Amino acid sequence: MPEDIRKNFSSDNVVRVCPEVMQALMEANDGSASAYGNDAYTSALDARFGEVFESEVAVFPIVTGTASNSLALSALVSPFGSVVCDESAHIQNDEGGAPEFFMHGAKIVTIPSGNGLMQPSALSHTINEKKAAGLLAPPIQALSLTQASEWGLVYQTDHLTSLSKVAHAEKLTVHLDGARLGNAIASLGCTPAETTWKAGVDVLTFGGTKNGAMAAEAVVFFLNDRTRPFVENFKRRIKRSGHLWSKHRFLSAQLLALLKNNLWLRNAQHANIMAQRLSTGLQALPNATLPYATQSNEIFIALPEHLVQKLEKGGFGFYRWPTPAGVDGTMIRLVTSFDTREKDVDALLDYIAT
Template sequence: MEQTAQTPPCSETLSADDTGSQRIRTNFMSDNVGPVCPEILAAITQANVGDAPAHGDDAWTAQLEARAAEVFEAEVRVFPVATGTAANGLALSALSPPWGAILCDESAHIFGRECSAPELFTSGAKLCPIPSPDGRMSPAMLARTIAEVQAGGRRLSRPAALSLSQATEWGTVYSLDQLVELTTLAHDAGMGVHMDGARFGNALAHLGCSPADATWRAGVDILSLGATKSGALAADLVVMFDTGLAEDMERRIKRAGHLWSKQRFLSAQLLAWFEGDLWLRNARHANEMAGRLARGLLRHPGAMLPFETQANEVFAILPEALVQALEVSGFIFLRRTAPPGVHGTLVRFVTSYHMQHADVDALLEALASGE
């Protein structure tokens, strides 16, 4: 079970003493805690002039679909929503009937962190978790799970969708070959493929390929594209590469309570995010900060990194005394349950687009002084 480090939640300024002096410490809890990009704030302000048609009939939303088609080099249908949970649930509702089975990694956000939202949005589809050592399911385990569910016949849910997290919840990234192998297995079994891309930009920055190569060319039918973790105020995007799945999507969104009357403010954020590849620049910077932190941790004699750092999440196993010292110093991060047989405390540090070298170095210096 996750536990927040024992410091005030989402606070970057902590009182040090009674004299009014303060210690500033960086918040590594999540990439959700940071400020909105200035470019995106400016876009919201520019959209906040005069009247505009409601419920997605505005010029910003029309431009967004055209821009997304350019980014992904394909005809797409796009649907902006305010949260990643809504994007995932709505996307999966287009792929699975209530009696369907949605296969995902056991670490997937849809399985362990979304309060049964996928089941709600699909009106009852069953999530089937697949174990993996690092957040990336193997083709062998996927094939085995598909066969087991199919063998149950009408007594079990029908395999309807495969959901892949990219980047994964352990900060790892599927290679293009791995994606193709998994999506091919799913399609051969008559399943659709969803990608939870809450940190898709970070995965793309690691892979160094085009957005098209990492999605529809690799067999992805629907992408939940997350902007909120990468500079947006509140904006995620359901991108449908299989445009036939878009039928009635607007009704699904309305029924779920996620149709904004002033949708131009969602679309304006996403347009600014795509402009000049801001989304990729933000992702590259966040990844760079994570790499800097990981390299520093590897130099520490008391630290062990159980997973390769490929996006903007760094997991480390540290002695409990060091973890407590960081907490006392005012750093904010997430505790996780350590794997069986591992001695020490597993913690997660998340870097973001606005984090600086000095922020990372301050944490590493605090670790070094705690030796």
Template sequence: MNFASDNVTGASAPILDALVQANAGAMPAYGEDPLTASLTARFREVFEHPELAVYPVATGTAANALALAAMVPPYGLCLCHAQAHVTTDECGAPEFFTHGAKLAHLPGTGARIDPGALEAALARLPRSVHRMPAHALSLSQASEAGLVYAPEAVARLSGIARRHGLTVHMDGARLANAVARLGCRPAEITWRAGVDVLSFGASKNGALAAEAIVVFRPDLADSIAYRRKRAGHLLSKGRLLAAQLHAYLADDHWLANASHANRLADRLARGLRAVAGVRLAWPVEANEVFPILPVRLARGLRAGGAVFYDWPTESLAPGESVGEDEVLVRLITAFSTPEAEVDALLALARDSA
């Protein structure tokens, strides 16, 4: 019963089949192959954008860091939530690849940026050569607390950023889960809502190792090809990245995978809410569940073979808290999580309560 992450899973069958097919024969290297060449048209179709550029990479860290490097100069700031993945889990990669830019932290319940806090932060930034100016805003979709930004929320934050001259980046590691939950078109929560550059995730949702930097503003795309090569993220056998992304998007496979993960997260949440002493820290809006458990129950789950992480409490809703005999944990479902595994965890929780 491994609910630690959606990174613990393997790859889905359609993506593995696509890799086997792409593996046969010889093709030009370094992204000059026909699979990579046709990827731009595929992304333009999915995102309904006639001019976007797409740059496949193997990791989300590379996608985020290289995207921000194209958006923020070495002397600039990127604003993000204090719990955003770009600032808590990238080992300083954005700062490294921007050659010194800083990440400035913003508050917000459920790891979503509060618009008022963004306005206030930008208003109080001094206009002085002695201080770093803000150049970009980064949004996590879904947030680190599993909450999604609806199109109007993205548009509101992007509008604030735009009025202050900032570009907007979206860390879409779980974009598929957000699109599936909201039932919207991908364009509606990205470029049509003001996003300039998207880190498009696939590895958490069925790919073996595939992400992409999707650039909606042509003027921001100029340097990314060079940055990707210089950083060592231009794969010689680029067709194997492109093959994964083609299979991921084909026949809405990415959304089917995400819908399954979301549905099982809902099932898990419903079952946990029925267990004595358990409450949810935040609503379930993607494929992550954050229950507040009695410590005794958490120990019982782990003793019974359940794997999950404890989670920080900084962005709990006002009035919510975790008691001394409680712990906030994160449970994640994936595209391949079986219903029986969720039911086994729930049975264990009832027995351990």
């Protein structure tokens, strides 16, 4: 096998920074700039994101996805309130209690779905159930959705719209965890606006790190009557939490580079294409089962244990995953990225098939 094969399919977090973002960082490193977000790069974010999303926005760059989600929710939910999400959501399972910490103890309420895509009827049931409990249950004040979902599936825009309508009727604010939003948009073939504020999303966590940035996310408020009250003091939340960088320009420069010439969408489209190539090849293996369609850049596939061990011995990186009930074999997750090449995918498929 050629030595330059990239074998790590464990996450889109493990790859290098894309060249355009690295170039932007180098250019931002020239000379001095005002600190704490008062630089020209950060000042340009609202206008640039507004162009891309076709909306008036307030944008706050943050260094990590965990902090972005947690800070966004802290603005939307009172300490005595709660946020509802799918049971598979990152904020529930993978952020180490950070959302509850930032929300000063507010509760996370989860809804089972089986595939990471919440249903409007289940949301209505949960809201009504908590309302009926009165003071015994923290009031639900926000809905958090994940696009693409934790199982790599993508909400259709009408599905998002239906969920948002249920939430808004109950005066909930809608938050979207968009760590892989670019992959979802590339899969849907829609515009950024159509799968966000036009579908009822009020606040977006825009993912950059998984899509080519060194370390850059953003909390994006789509300005409307629900969100405007949250914006005024949001920068103080960032400062209080220790996430206001003195050299904020280096976060903003990465985000601007991703948005330039739709780099973020081109990166995501490439990652999706590589995922389809890998998924198709793996499905051809004997006794392989794909419980969830490959709609973004994550592949969840159950393989015979001996093939999983073979991949491990071959040095290929991936995560073992809980195998759904009724599925034979061992579930694994593989993730592609902007940096995945056809020869990387083909090397894995050739290796496991021999």
